[in-house]
Amino acid sequence: MSQTLLLMGPLFEATMTELEAHYDVHRFWESSDQTALLASIAAQCVGVVTDGGRGVPNEVLKQLPNVKIVSVFGVGVDAIDLDYCENAGIAVGNTPDVLSDDVADLAVALALASCRQLVTGDQYVRNGLWSKQGAMPLTTRMMGKAAGIYGMGSIGSCLAKRLNAFDMPVSYCNRSKKESSPYKFVASLEQLASESDFLFITAAATPETIGKVDQSILEALGKNGYLINVSRGTLVDEPVLLDYLVNQKIAGAGLDVFHNEPEISTALLGLDNVVLQPHNASGTSETRKAMGDLMLENLSNHLVGQPLSARVV
Numbered sequence: 001m002s003q004t005l006l007l008m009g010p011l012f013e014a015t016m017t018e019l020e021a022h023y024d025v026h027r028f029w030e031s032s033d034q035t036a037l038l039a040s041i042a043a044q045c046v047g048v049v050t051d052g053g054r055g056v057p058n059e060v061l062k063q064l065p066n067v068k069i070v071s072v073f074g075v076g077v078d079a080i081d082l083d084y085c086e087n088a089g090i091a092v093g094n095t096p097d098v099l100s101d102d103v104a105d106l107a108v109a110l111a112l113a114s115c116r117q118l119v120t121g122d123q124y125v126r127n128g129l130w131s132k133q134g135a136m137p138l139t140t141r142m143m144g145k146a147a148g149i150y151g152m153g154s155i156g157s158c159l160a161k162r163l164n165a166f167d168m169p170v171s172y173c174n175r176s177k178k179e180s181s182p183y184k185f186v187a188s189l190e191q192l193a194s195e196s197d198f199l200f201i202t203a204a205a206t207p208e209t210i211g212k213v214d215q216s217i218l219e220a221l222g223k224n225g226y227l228i229n230v231s232r233g234t235l236v237d238e239p240v241l242l243d244y245l246v247n248q249k250i251a252g253a254g255l256d257v258f259h260n261e262p263e264i265s266t267a268l269l270g271l272d273n274v275v276l277q278p279h280n281a282s283g284t285s286e287t288r289k290a291m292g293d294l295m296l297e298n299l300s301n302h303l304v305g306q307p308l309s310a311r312v313v
């Protein structure tokens with residue numbers, strides 16, 4: 001008989017199909033009585049599958065005493081209480097590396113879209129302003145500008161490689177200096193921001209990084225600086241960012257992630273110095289397939305007593 005799993009929310013279609021072909025999967029988000037669902041699978045449920053944004057609440061895990069693994073379709077595990085899982089003997093697997101190239105691509109796209117005003121230009125053409133008013137106002141160059149990367153992990157490294165191709169000197173701030181990294185290490189994020197024209201946020205959301213991009217960082221970035229965030233909205237003090245955008249105390253921002261997704265602050269919607277994406281940096285079918293395969297591999301490995309390919313705890 002196939003093993004029982006709880007699936008917290010929808011995933012890449014082919015991954016769900018694969019999951020449901022091999023396991024007895026219960027769809028939490030579709031259940032009209034989630035308490036009854038948890039009670040009905042409590043004895044036999046051995047695993048929880050979820051994505052990075054949704055995670056799984058401790059209240060759910062507490063009702064499933066035989067869960068051995070939470071397998072995450074995503075690299076971020078900030079929506080999961082890792083201490084709780086560790087103490088309860090629950091393994092947590094995630095999907096690092098396979099998404100880094102696409103996330104880095106989107107960071108570059110957001111940076112270019114921000115300084116070259118791609119969305120404004122698109123609207124300029126569509127609304128007929130080109131023929132009525134002539135050329136649109138000039139934009140700002142990205143090539144050669146100073147790039148600062150907050151978080152030199154797998155995504156940060158992929159990003160740095162791309163920024164090199166734009167002749168951008170790259171510096172980074174990280175928990176610790178990476179001896180293998182050819183880029184300049186700057187210990188203070190404020191210092192990094194003050195030296196950067198583009199500040200990219202690629203650090204994982206942890207108690208140390210959450211809220212770290214506050215007023216002092218945006219002030220240091222200054223009125224010609226761009227903030228690009230492809231990590232988590234929680235790293236940035238969003239009300240302060242809004243103030244800096246509205247009052248043009250920074251040049252602009254490119255944001256894939258927000259507080260309270262997907263119900264994001266409506267104040268952002270009226271600003272033309274911010275480019276918005278719906279948390280989609282890993283959203284290509286190629287990467288989602290690779291994430292799904294790694295998530296499935298973590299799950300099946302653990303359930304047959306083998307090491308996970310990517311284990312967080």
Ligand code: 8YV
Pocket residue numbers: 051052053073074075076077099279280281282
């Ligand atoms: C995904 C992510 O959007 O990997 C992460 O942590 O935030 C993203 O890649 C998400 O997990 C998939 O729904």
